[in-house]
Amino acid sequence: MLNRLPADERRAQLVESAMGIAERGGVSSVTIRAVAEEAGVSLGVVHYCFESKEALVAAMGEALVLQLSQAMRYAFGQAHADEAQTGLRGLRELLHSGLSAMWPIIEATPNRQLLTYEITAYGLRQQAAGAELAGSIANKQYSTMDAEAVEFLERSAEHTGTRWAEPVPDLARFALAVIDGIVLRWLVDRDGEAVIASLDDLVQMVTGKAVEV
Incomplete structure (x- = not known):
C-alpha cells in the first residue's frame, strides 16, 4: 500500500x-x-x-510556513468573530484577542517552533553557499507571515472604525519581528507570564500607531 x-x-x-x-x-x-x-x-x-537534502529541507520549510499561516489565520479569524467594539479601545482588544488566540498554538508546539528557526538559519547558510532553493525558504517564510499580518491589521482597522497612521506593511514587519523575539526567548526560559506581559506591550505599541476615523 x-x-x-x-x-x-x-x-x-x-x-x-x-x-x-x-x-x-x-x-x-x-x-x-x-x-x-x-x-x-x-x-x-x-x-x-x-x-537532494536541500530540496527536502525546502519542502519542510514550506510545510512549516503553511502550518503557521493556517494557525495565524484561525486565531485572527476567531478574534474578529468574537470582538464587536469600535474605536481605539476596540482595536486594542481585537489585537490582544488575536495574539492571545495564537499563543496557545505556539505554546503547544515548542519543538516545531524551534525547528522553524533552525530551518531559517539553515536556509540562510545554504543561500550564502549558493544553494538558492534552500535559501529561498527564509524569504518565503517571512513574506507569507507578512501577508497574513497585513491582512489582519487592515481588517482590524476596518472592523473597529480606525485607520493606521503608518504604512501597514511596516507595522506588520515590526510586530512580527517582536513576536519572533518573544517566541525565541520563551523557547529559552518557558516563562509564560513574561510572554503575556510582552504581548500586552506589543499591542499597546501597535495600537499607538492608529487613529479613529
Missing part, C-alpha cells in the same frame, strides 16, 4: 517524517537514508520525490 500512494501524499508523508527527525535531532540529522527508514520506504522512493 505504501508504494502506491499518490505523489503529493508521498511527498507529504516524507516531509512529515523528515520534520519528526529534525524535531528530535535538528536539521543536521535529516538525511535521505534516515527519512527512508522513518517513513518505511526505500531510498529510491525518497530520491524520486526529492533530488
Whole structure:
C-alpha cells in the first residue's frame, strides 16, 4: 500500500517524517537514508520525490510556513468573530484577542517552533553557499507571515472604525519581528507570564500607531 500512494501524499508523508527527525535531532540529522527508514520506504522512493537534502529541507520549510499561516489565520479569524467594539479601545482588544488566540498554538508546539528557526538559519547558510532553493525558504517564510499580518491589521482597522497612521506593511514587519523575539526567548526560559506581559506591550505599541476615523 505504501508504494502506491499518490505523489503529493508521498511527498507529504516524507516531509512529515523528515520534520519528526529534525524535531528530535535538528536539521543536521535529516538525511535521505534516515527519512527512508522513518517513513518505511526505500531510498529510491525518497530520491524520486526529492533530488537532494536541500530540496527536502525546502519542502519542510514550506510545510512549516503553511502550518503557521493556517494557525495565524484561525486565531485572527476567531478574534474578529468574537470582538464587536469600535474605536481605539476596540482595536486594542481585537489585537490582544488575536495574539492571545495564537499563543496557545505556539505554546503547544515548542519543538516545531524551534525547528522553524533552525530551518531559517539553515536556509540562510545554504543561500550564502549558493544553494538558492534552500535559501529561498527564509524569504518565503517571512513574506507569507507578512501577508497574513497585513491582512489582519487592515481588517482590524476596518472592523473597529480606525485607520493606521503608518504604512501597514511596516507595522506588520515590526510586530512580527517582536513576536519572533518573544517566541525565541520563551523557547529559552518557558516563562509564560513574561510572554503575556510582552504581548500586552506589543499591542499597546501597535495600537499607538492608529487613529479613529
